[in-house]
Amino acid sequence: MNVSLLVPFAHGERGMTDLLGGKGANLAEMTRLGLPVPPGFTLTTEACRRYLKDGHRPPGLDDQVRKALTDLERSTGRAFGEGDRPLLVSVRSGAKFSMPGMMETVLDVGLTDALVERMVLRQDPRFVWDCYRRLVEMYGRTVLGVPSTSIDAVRAGVLAEQGVSATAELDVAGLRSLVAAHRRALVATTGLDLPQDPWEQLTSSIDAVFSSWNSIRAQVYRRHEGISGDLGTAVTVMQMVYGNSGPHSGSGVCFSRNPATGDPEPYGDYLPEAQGEDVVSGSQATLSLAHMAGREPGAHHELLSHISTLEKHYRDLCDVEFTVQDGTLYVLQTRVGKRSPAAAFVIAADMAEEGLVSEDEALVRVGGRQLELLLHDTFEVPGGARPLMTGLPASPGAGVGSIVFDPHTAVARRAAGDDVVLVRTETSAEDLDGILASVAVVTARGGLASHAAVVARGFGRTCVTGVAGLVVDELAGQAVTAAGDVLRTGDVVSVDGTTGTVYAGSLAVRPGPVAGGLMTVEDASDPEGPGNGADQRVLAAVRRILQHADQRATVKVRTNAETADEAAAARAAGATGIGLCRTEHMLLGSRRALVENVILGIGAQDALARMEQLAVQEFTGLLRVMDGLPVVVRLLDPPLHEFLPDPEGLAVAVALLEGAGKPVSDVLRTRLDATRRWRESNPMLGLRGVRLLTVHPELVDVHVRALVTAAHQLDAAGGNPRPEIMVPLVSDVAELVSARSRIVEVAVATVLALGSDLPTPPVGVMIELPRAALCADDLATVAEFFSFGTNDLTQTTWGMSRDDAETGFLSTYLSDGILPKDPFTTLDPRGVGELIRIAVERGRRTRPDLELGACGEQAGDPDSIAFFVDCGLDYVSCSPPRVPVARLEVGRAAVLAEGTSLSDTR
Known part of the structure; x- marks a missing residue:
């Protein structure tokens, strides 16, 4: 396939971002719209990819550049690198996705010693030498690889010699001295000087911008933002316009709306007698757009008109770079502007209200990561x-x-x-x-x-x-x-x-303002919510978008909770039930000894009675808060060692007593013998889940009786409890049959003893082992629902512990790029995801009405939720603080699955 290597601005358009990059495509689009864009052309991402692969510019590219330069000379009436008013160009990077400051730019390309001497005869000498200074600095850093620290040191030395604090204060003699000092440093550092051939300057600048795609900082940025390293960058070559050419010149950056707050007024920075690099570097104090209006009213009025045109055309917040040269405005770049999380929601909601975008598009323009930050x-x-x-x-x-x-x-x-x-x-x-x-x-x-x-x-x-x-x-x-x-x-x-x-x-x-309004029970019905006016505006925008997400969602959002307070916060945030109540979490802390006593046979009956009493209290609180909504209670699923004492510690205690000639109690010896007997080589894969419940069925009895009792009490009080029971760590249908028989037997006996007419709670299974996923068709003959425990399913599929994410080799894997993402945070679609798809297909083939959910860490991860929606799950269940995030993402996933267009807001 013959892919273009060079495209003039006038021949491109907005949809060509893959080939022209964001900058090149938008310059072409603005040219088509008739905005005052300096003429130029774009070297495509295909040219970059070939350059990076072969180590040199592709054959034929130089000829295309020469022809494009000739056309540029014809359109501008100037000659490249010739005359007292020569054509000079900028050479800038422009990848498909905005990467501000990550790659390189060279300005004033084509300027030479001979041209400087000619130009100062017809133009302001200070302006000419300032341009030359910029070229020498940028060429040295970008093309010759001189460290920025060295360039800064040279500049600081000259400023000190001249007795000024900033480059803008240097006179002509000072700028000449600075150029000479930089060039001496170039030769001393690299052995090379600024080429005096304009064509060599241009081609070497193009090469350097291509190469900057693989700079360390660009790679770090791409890795953080999830941008592919295979895309390459386009390079724009544009006629130079000068914001440093006199008192009626300047440069600026502006946004069609405030990118920090979302307020609908244009916001921007303007710097008189400066180039764009001076604005974005922050090296000089900028003026507001209002101050610009006082200095350049005509250019300011024209700028506002162009901003409005661009926002309506792109239907999004626009980031615009511009230059004013001797009172004439030029637009140098536009892109969909980056914004704060708060501004993202406010702008999306406002644009939907204004009819600029649909409610669906407003929804897909924000994301769970942004909402997490607002929490x-x-x-x-x-x-x-x-x-x-x-x-x-x-x-x-x-x-x-x-x-x-x-x-x-x-x-x-x-x-x-x-x-x-x-x-x-x-x-x-x-x-x-x-x-x-x-x-x-x-x-x-x-x-x-x-x-x-x-x-x-x-x-x-x-x-x-x-x-x-x-x-x-x-x-x-x-x-x-x-x-x-x-x-x-x-x-x-x-x-x-x-x-x-x-x-x-x-x-x-x-x-934060959103957390206070979405997660606080007392404020759940307050249309304004807590906080100041700005907080309330953000909260109102989030609520509007979440409401639409709920309307579009095909998957419900439940929560993981073990206390009534957690459940209440989650329900206030929009949870539609509890997808995971971990009974072992109710027994940690001071209650841990109850399980230990049962397992070790020390006062077991008293421990069981107390455990049941506590469970009734906890389940009652959960069912009451979630009245009318499902509450899935998972039976005990801890690694056994979490409830047993350390055998080494007990052995040391026994040895110390024996060494001191003191008696060792029978209880201490019993505990030591039992912990040694139950100790496992790998507690994550040993006696836990359904296996522990088979060995100690009394632990099943306690929690089933407690759950049925709590449901009966609420039912008798006029409530609508909906308890469900989940069996963990099942690998074979025979295990589930055994456990389910015990659960149903105890539940029926409890219902009869209480004189209740409640039905037996549905019994389901947690899919957290690869074998369970592969045998899902068998399990579905017994289970009434599946819930994917992705934390353990990831552990058992990858053969690694979650602890490795914090302290082990996984951190090295991630930093070295062996793995792109932590599989315990974001679902692995190729391995774990494939097991889930198999289980969904086989389970529903056996039982078409099988209810399916996910309740691991990834169920609240914005990058994973779309996968669960695509799999056809009925719900995801996450921690209470992530409920709003999950609500947003299930709605977005439903809209995106229908193919709704999404402007790039990366």
Whole structure:
């Protein structure tokens, strides 16, 4: 197949993102819309892929570039690298999915010593030398590989010599001195200087941008965002326009709506006499769009018109980069803008209300990961809390941690288990690892469109930018605020990304606005919910979208709960029952000895009586809270060692007594003998689940009697209890037949003894062993429902423990890229998922009305829920805090399964 290697802007369109990347496709689309886009062309992702595979530009590409340059010269009336007003170009990366700051850009390509000398005769010399300075710096870093730290050091030295604090303050002589210093550094570092052939500059810049697809920071970003490494990046070559050409010039970044709050007014940063890199780097204080209107009213009015056009055309939040050159506006880029989780819900709900998108599209434009972030804590700010500094609220949330001043320390401290706050003058793409490792980021410079703000919002990190007066000294390991407070490495601060305030010390936290409105029983019927006006607006948006998700869902959401409080919170959040009540969780802590006594035969009858009494109380609370809804109670399924004492500890106690000549009690010897007898080589695969219930059937009796008794009491009081019983760790139908016989016998006897007319609770099986999945057709002859216990099914399928995810080899597998995701967090569709599909098909073939659910950790994972919906399950069951997330995702999955179009909001 002959795939294009180069496409002019005028020949592309929005739907060509696979070939042109997001930037190239959107430039083509804006050109088609008639927006003032500088002319140019795009080298395609296919060209990049061939370059990366072969190590050189594809045959024929250079000829296509030369022809495209000739066409560009004809359209602009300028010659590339020639004349006193030459055609210069920018060379920028542009992958299919936005990766802000992760790859490379080179500006002013084509400028040479000879051209500079000609241009200064006709144009402002300072403007010309500033352009040359930018080219030398970018070419050195991007093409020749000079470290950014070296470039920064050279710049700092010249600024000190010239007695100024910023590049913008250098005069012509200072800029010439800076260019010369950079070029000396290039030669000293690499042995190479800036080429004086414009064509060599262009082709080597293209090669460098292609190569930047595989830079370390780009790979880290893709891995975090789940972007395939096979896509490659397109490269856009565009006529340069100059925001640094005089007092009526400037550059900016704006959004059609506020990306932090979702407010429906355009928001942006504008920097006079600057290029776009100056805006996003945060190296200079920017102005608002309102200030821009005062300086350049015509360009401002035109910009607002174009923003409105783009939002209506893309039907989404648009992120727009622009330049004003001598009063003339140019639009350089647009993309669907990244937004905070709160803004994502507000914008989706507002656009549905405005009729810009359908309710279905509003639903699929938000996701469970975003909702999870809104469930995070916010601060309880006491009256005595001391604000240290205030900046722009770039990414909402609350982060408490110890200050660090460089990304490497952030990564190391996080690996040691510490929460850290990264404090920087400004961030760059090199800081990505440090941002990911931090709970919050604070920068002295930058606005809502700065690198720190964009990356933090995308990753859900709390962020405050543009802290006026904050001076950061990374080498000294300290920062000084405008008020004179000295902050040192290790100092604890609390960062409020919602208000933009940073406090001294560790503040107490409270549930976030959505958690408070969705998870609190007292507020469940309050249409406004708790919190301030902004909180209520976010909550209202979430509720609207969740309501539509419920209407579209084909799968119910239940909860995992063992206490009435947990059940109440889950029901307030929208749970439609309990899919998993783990009876062993009711017997941990101080109650653990009851099971131990039964197993060891020490006061067993008294222990059983007390266990039954406690179980009646717990089951009554659950059934009452979930009145009219199903409550699935799983019989005991712990590894036996969780309820037995440590045999080594008992042996030491016996030895110490014997060594001291003291008597050893019969109870102590009995406990030691029994724990040795019951000890297992692999407790995760030994005497547990249905096997424990076969060896100790009295444990079945206790919980069945307690459940039936609790249901009878509620039924007698006018309630509608719906208990169900689940048998765990079954591998063969004979095990289930035996257990079910015992359950039914005890249930019937209890009903008769109570004089109740309740039916026997349905009996189902937990599928958590590969053999159970493969024998599902047999199990369905006995079981009335299946519930997939994906935690243990993952363990037994992979042959690894969940503990490995935290302390073992699995962390190495993930960091080395051997596994793309933790299989205990996100379902493995190829292995575990295939077993589930087999069990679903075989189970329903035997019993068409078989009810199917999933109740492992993955049942609340946004990335796994679509799989369960696709399998045809009836419900998923997750922890109470994840119920809203699951509700959202089951609705999204139903809509997406029907093929509803989704604008890219990555």
